[in-house]
Amino acid sequence: MLTVDTTRPAGPAGRISRVETLQLGTAWRDFGYVRVHTDEGLSGIGEITHPYRVAEVCALTESLAGRHLLGADPFDTEEIWLRLYQGDFLRGGDMGGVALSGLDQAMHDLMGKALGVPVYRLTGGACRDRVRVYANGWYNGERDPDVFAAKARETVAKGYSALKFDPFGPGLHELERAELRRSVELVAAVREAIGPDIDLFIEGHARFAMPTAVRLLRELEPFDIGWFEEPLPWTHIERYAELRRRAAFPISGGEHFHNRYEYKQLFATEAVDIIQPDLSMAGGFTEVRKLAAIADTHGMLVAPHNSNSPLCTTVSVHAGLGIPNLKILETFDGLLEPYVFDALPGVLPVSDDGHVGLPTAPGLGVELADEVFAEHPPTHRFWNMFEDGWEKRDRK
Incomplete structure (x- = not known):
């Protein structure tokens, strides 16, 4: 050993x-x-x-x-x-x-x-015929209610039945009163644009101190959100359970943790309703299956985090097919340039009804096209989500 x-x-x-x-x-x-x-x-x-x-x-x-x-x-x-x-x-x-x-x-x-x-045959097989996905990254534009509403409608028109976004700009610890109003207006505009039948998830990016997080629980309640993700920093994990008890909707989180040992306090404190391990961060297939099983013993659902490329989407689908307590999977695939898919021939496509179906090819079914990689070297871009305008995702 x-x-x-x-x-x-x-x-x-x-x-x-x-x-x-x-x-x-x-x-x-x-x-x-x-x-x-x-x-x-x-x-x-x-x-x-x-x-x-x-x-x-x-x-x-x-x-x-x-x-x-x-x-x-x-x-x-x-x-x-x-x-x-x-x-x-x-x-x-x-x-x-x-x-x-x-x-x-x-x-x-x-x-x-x-x-x-296919890999999913090695990781528990399939307990469903397909995996439902939600869109993220669709709101990369001006932080304006009309702009976000239009982009939300466009995304739903592509077939997605669930969206997630961070309406809070560069917020950290607290929100000034004008920023609080603007954030709530963005959520209201998106909910009105997509109607009552589309799931809407709100991302907190671990931004807020407890008083602001509590205020946001009240402000977000009218919009029937599916979850409020990472409202508090994980340095304050002991306060998550307190916040969760006050919420009228689920609290989610866990993308910052990389294995069952780091997840240990989250489970011990019953910090969230939905865990969000990332197949490219939390230990791959071997570990995420264990995390899902532990979550099940706590009555928690699993919604894998995936702010990665279409390869991780494919990996996550293979894993998700065999997770009984799976809720939904994140994807940024709609944000990406066409050549990204050329670089990864064989990745599983998102259907026009917001799902990914059963894989059939051996293994993951994906290869790497070296010639495309050669044409698109690293850019070393950086955008700071605590800086004004981060949601445009055009920083260098």
Whole structure:
């Protein structure tokens, strides 16, 4: 344990022989990927996107692979997960969580290809025929009620039955009275635009001190929202349960946590109604299945976070098909340039009724088109969501 054992017979995928990383630049953010090769000629891929540290995660992923993966059998997912997490001793925090997640995805891709089955067949099978998704990123424009309302209508017209957005501008700790009114007006305009039958989720981005969060519970109640996401900073996790008891709608969160150990206090304090682990941050298939099971013991639902590329959408669909307490999946796919999809041939499309259906291809069914990556190198863009105008997502 914690060292690669090459004396055991290898499975049908062979042994890991090489690991490489790639980066793709877009107008929004850089996406990161890992590709793992075996001595049987197979390759598996995973997403290692970090919001602002993609290059650093790529370097860490390659280092981890050199220390803990070469010669390993990709079918030994539990041992590989432990080795990647525990083997560096100081764990690795958010970047380590992203690297481990992408490598775990690649192991499952390799297993599926070796066996000739889609990954979801290896992670609990399907307890549904499709996964419902909601749109995020659709509101990248002027923070004006008419603008947001028009964009919301356009998004619903594409078939989405659920939307999420952050109406709070650069808010932090508190909102000035004018900003509070403006934020509420944005929510009101969007709800009126989409009507009563579309789910509307409100993102808090862990912005607010308790008094402001409590005020927002009252202000948001008339708009029949599906959840209020991360209203408080996670440094104040002990206050989430108190806020949750006051809310007339569910409280969600969890994207900041990278494994069951970091989630431990969230579960212990009954902090949320809905957990939001990210398949490219919270440990990949191996760990998110455990998080979903623990959530089920607490009567919580699962709505995976996914502010990543269409590869993570595909990964999340494979995982979500086998999660009994799945609620819905996030996607930013509608925000992205067409070449992103060219770089990831085989990603699962969102249907015109806001769902993603059963995959059929072996593994994840996706490859990386190196020539497209070469045409679109990293941009190293950065936008600060506590800076005025962040929602335009055009910062450099």
